[in-house]
Amino acid sequence: MTTLLRTTGLRAGYGPVTVLHDIDLEVNLGEIVVILGANGAGKTTTMRAISGTIARQGHVEFDGHEIAKSSPDRIVRNGLVQVPQGRGTFPELTVEDNLKAGAITRDDSRSVARDMELWYGQFPRLDERRNQRAGSLSGGEQQMLAIARALMSRPKLLLCDEPSLGLAPLITQELFGVLERLNKEEGLSVLLVEQNANLAMHIASRVYLLETGRIVASGSAAELSADDSIRKAYLGF
Amino acid sequence: MELFLQRLFDGLSQGSVYALIALGLVIIYRGTGHLNFAQGEMALFCTYVVYQLGEWGLAIGIALPIGMLVGFALGAVTEVTLIRPIAKKSAFAVFIVTLGLFQFLNWLAGAIWGDQPLPNSGVGSNQQSFPSLFPNEPDDFVRIFGAAIKLQSIGVFLLVLVLFGLLFLLFNFTKLGLSMNAVASNAESAKLVGIRTNLVLMTSWGLAAAIGAVGGVVFAGINSNVNLGLMFGVFIYASAAATLGGFDSPGGAVLGGLIIGVIENMAAGYFPKWVGQEMKVGVALMVILVVLLVKPSGLFGTAKVERV
Numbered sequence: 001m002t003t004l005l006r007t008t009g010l011r012a013g014y015g016p017v018t019v020l021h022d023i024d025l026e027v028n029l030g031e032i033v034v035i036l037g038a039n040g041a042g043k044t045t046t047m048r049a050i051s052g053t054i055a056r057q058g059h060v061e062f063d064g065h066e067i068a069k070s071s072p073d074r075i076v077r078n079g080l081v082q083v084p085q086g087r088g089t090f091p092e093l094t095v096e097d098n099l100k101a102g103a104i105t106r107d108d109s110r111s112v113a114r115d116m117e118l119w120y121g122q123f124p125r126l127d128e129r130r131n132q133r134a135g136s137l138s139g140g141e142q143q144m145l146a147i148a149r150a151l152m153s154r155p156k157l158l159l160c161d162e163p164s165l166g167l168a169p170l171i172t173q174e175l176f177g178v179l180e181r182l183n184k185e186e187g188l189s190v191l192l193v194e195q196n197a198n199l200a201m202h203i204a205s206r207v208y209l210l211e212t213g214r215i216v217a218s219g220s221a222a223e224l225s226a227d228d229s230i231r232k233a234y235l236g237f
Numbered sequence: 238m239e240l241f242l243q244r245l246f247d248g249l250s251q252g253s254v255y256a257l258i259a260l261g262l263v264i265i266y267r268g269t270g271h272l273n274f275a276q277g278e279m280a281l282f283c284t285y286v287v288y289q290l291g292e293w294g295l296a297i298g299i300a301l302p303i304g305m306l307v308g309f310a311l312g313a314v315t316e317v318t319l320i321r322p323i324a325k326k327s328a329f330a331v332f333i334v335t336l337g338l339f340q341f342l343n344w345l346a347g348a349i350w351g352d353q354p355l356p357n358s359g360v361g362s363n364q365q366s367f368p369s370l371f372p373n374e375p376d377d378f379v380r381i382f383g384a385a386i387k388l389q390s391i392g393v394f395l396l397v398l399v400l401f402g403l404l405f406l407l408f409n410f411t412k413l414g415l416s417m418n419a420v421a422s423n424a425e426s427a428k429l430v431g432i433r434t435n436l437v438l439m440t441s442w443g444l445a446a447a448i449g450a451v452g453g454v455v456f457a458g459i460n461s462n463v464n465l466g467l468m469f470g471v472f473i474y475a476s477a478a479a480t481l482g483g484f485d486s487p488g489g490a491v492l493g494g495l496i497i498g499v500i501e502n503m504a505a506g507y508f509p510k511w512v513g514q515e516m517k518v519g520v521a522l523m524v525i526l527v528v529l530l531v532k533p534s535g536l537f538g539t540a541k542v543e544r545v
Contacts, residue, residue, distance in 0.1 A: 076431030090422035
């Protein structure tokens with residue numbers, strides 16, 4: 001199996017506060033890897049440390065490149081893109097301009113236009129709202145838009161920061177269905193951060209448990225849900 | 238009727254200057270949320286540079302683009318060295334820094350070029366008056382319905398429309414424009430799609446100062462000279478224009494500038510006893526006050542949309 005992303009001794013924080021302590025994790029090509037953890041465990045910080053939007057120490061190897069010192073735009077150009085938490089769209093821009101902005105690192109305008117039609121096909125509700133401002137979309141639609149926008153850069157690895165946040169269960173299910181389909185049909189690798197353990201476990205190839213900035217357990221979804229103490233503490237069933 | 242038309246066109250050309258400075262304010266505000274208090278003085282400095290180039294014998298058509306480049310560099314360097322390190326700390330600190338820059342640039346211009354209005358034969362200027370971009374002799378006018386409209390007024394007005402058209406194309410049809418819009422809308426997400434936000438902010442400041450330079454040069458041309466107090470009033474009117482048009486709307490800034498120029502000239506013309514020359518600035522204050530009370534986002538500004 002080819003390793004797409006590997007962090008070794010990844011540390012990060014905000015000012016004097018260290019949030020992440022020596023995070024080691026891996027995502028292999030074609031996997032959906034889920035990081036589970038409670039509020040404040042450091043899930044979002046992990047995402048930001050990988051995508052380069054906060055200062056970090058340690059090693060982050062992606063697709064054969066060391067990216068721990070790279071700027072966020074360089075990392076996007078390498079093929080790793082993060083879908084931000086909550087409504088990370090450009091609310092004042094139209095749906096169409098949001099997608100164009102997602103492709104800003106690409107120079108092939110013709111295939112960008114083709115990709116745009118492709119994602120409109122995958123997300124019909126965005127298609128209906130092309131010229132609407134993103135801020136006027138519902139929470140679920142904005143989350144779809146944020147994912148479609150990220151896909152416009154043709155990433156090898158998609159980082160998703162709690163896509164279920166604030167969404168109705170049905171919408172969340174639909175969203176996870178989309179991620180699963182992209183993974184199966186397009187071979188997209190995904191690193192997903194979630195609080196909503198049940199749904200995430202279903203689509204995960206492997207799972208990491210994050211607790212106060214450290215990885216405390218890892219394994220396949222089946223292995224982790226077989227462990228009684230883990231199941232009670234994290235999965236709530 | 239003739240008087241009305243004359244005041245209208247005087248107002249439009251004066252308003253064009255406000256529009257240019259207001260455009261600069263809006264470009265920076267959209268990108269960063271900061272009000273650049275030094276916008277007028279940056280323009281003033283570039284205007285002095287253009288005067289100097291004229292002294293060295295360069296035609297205004299060449300001196301202005303060079304002045305704009307100096308403006309671009311001034312804006313970009315300001316963003317990188319002064320604004321960026323401070324912006325991480327607080328928006329209020331940025332405001333204070335631009336206020337300091339306002340004073341510094343005015344002092345610097347005075348230190349280099351002195352406190353006399355220029356050109357000035359007393360200090361040995363070669364130029365008779367500050368070069369105008371458009372024909373500005375006493376007989377350079379056209380008659381429209383009997384009113385004598387200066388070619389300069391028409392030229393300045395058209396220049397603003399052309400500049401605004403170019404900006405419109407930039408914002409709507411180029412990657413740089415899309416990047417600027419994206420950074421203005423959500424800076425964090427802009428980073429995540431791979432936009433070099435630092436580069437975009439630097440460019441925004443540069444662009445704002447370059448457009449401001451045009452405003453300064455045009456105004457000095459109307460005024461026939463450049464002096465240290467040239468941009469004080471203009472900056473206040475430009476702030477009123479941006480408030481009226483909406484602080485995040487380039488089109489609003491232009492329209493706001495034109496409206497305020499016209500209101501100012503009409504008020505001073507028709508109510509000379511009440512408004513006169515000294516009270517004209519009060520008009521700007523009134524406009525700011527009324528807009529903020531009635532429609533705080535201005536005519537074309539976006540009240541932030543967000544579904545919760």
